[in-house]
Amino acid sequence: ExxxxxxxxxxxxxxxxxxxxxxxxxxxxxxxxxxxxxxxxxxxxxxxxxxxxxxxxxxxxxxxxxxxxxxxxxxxxxRARRNIIRILGFPEGVEQEALPMLLKLPTGMDLSLERAHRSLAPRPGQRLRPFIIKLLRFPVKELLLRSARDLGTLEWEGHKILLFLDLSRALQNRRQQFLSVKRILRDKMIKYGLFYLATLWVTYKGTTSSFATAEEAEKFVKTL
Known part of the structure; x- marks a missing residue:
């Protein structure tokens, strides 16, 4: 229903x-x-x-x-290394006697050495161990390096002698970053200097500029 x-x-x-x-x-x-x-x-x-x-x-x-x-x-x-110089090329046993003559220092000049010794072993590819001297007075260290720069190529009994600052690995790496810029400046015959710690000074047309990094220096060089 x-x-x-x-x-x-x-x-x-x-x-x-x-x-x-x-x-x-x-x-x-x-x-x-x-x-x-x-x-x-x-x-x-x-x-x-x-x-x-x-x-x-x-x-x-x-x-x-x-x-x-x-x-x-x-x-x-x-800072601990600031008075240390590393010298490459000297034959064993003649370092201290030959250095004043090599750098044409005044006769009888007191180098005020705190210590002088050879490194434990030469680096790979080096035949002679680096000769390391630590000076008591910072001005004497500056005098030795300046004399080496002024004399240019240094030789002793047929051996090429090189003087270097004794720097930490980190600071060496910072300074090496300027190598390409320095090469360009040399090719362009522009006066420059890499100063402690790692500052590049460039003198161009009477004006001196300073650069704390390689990048800054490269930008500047590209404008020259």
Whole structure:
């Protein structure tokens, strides 16, 4: 009968609505759980970002501190070496007697040596061990180096003699970065000098400029 069919349909609809309502409630609960998890994840991510930022700041601070300490140690090392000269080319046993004559120093001049000795072993490719002298007075060291520069090529009994500052490895590397710039300046016959610690002075058309890094010097040279 029609009335029974309508009643059955209504019951079916009500049952479906109840089931839908239950499903919606389940979805709401599920969404609430998901939202809670997302909120928790966002909180954890925020905390992680904060910890990461703090760690990065700490690393930057420690990196800066290590760099400062390295610079101070390097500075102390070079200060300890400031009166030392390394000499290459002298045959064994004639160094101290030959040096004043080689550099044409005044007769009887007191070099005020604190100590003089050979290095333990020659570097690869060197036949003679470097001769190392430490002077008591800085002006005497400057005089020896200046005399060597003024005389140009130095030779003793057929041996080419070279005088070098005794520098830390880090400072040597800094000074070596100027090699390409110095080569260009020599080719252009422009007066220059690499001064302690590692500063390049260039004199061009009566004006002298100084450069603390090779990059600055290269930019300047390109404008000449």
């Amino acid at each position: 029609p009335s029974r069919d309508i009643t059955a349909d209504i019951k079916t609809i009500l049952t479906s609505l109840q089931q839908t309502s239950v499903a919606i409630s389940d979805i709401k609960l599920c969404n609430k759980d998901i939202l809670g998890r997302l909120t928790s994840m966002e909180t954890h991510l925020t905390e992680s970002d904060e910890r990461l930022s703090a760690a990065e700041a700490r690393i930057m601070m420690l990196t800066s501190t290590v760099a400062d300490l390295r610079d101070k140690i390097d500075d102390q090392e070079n």
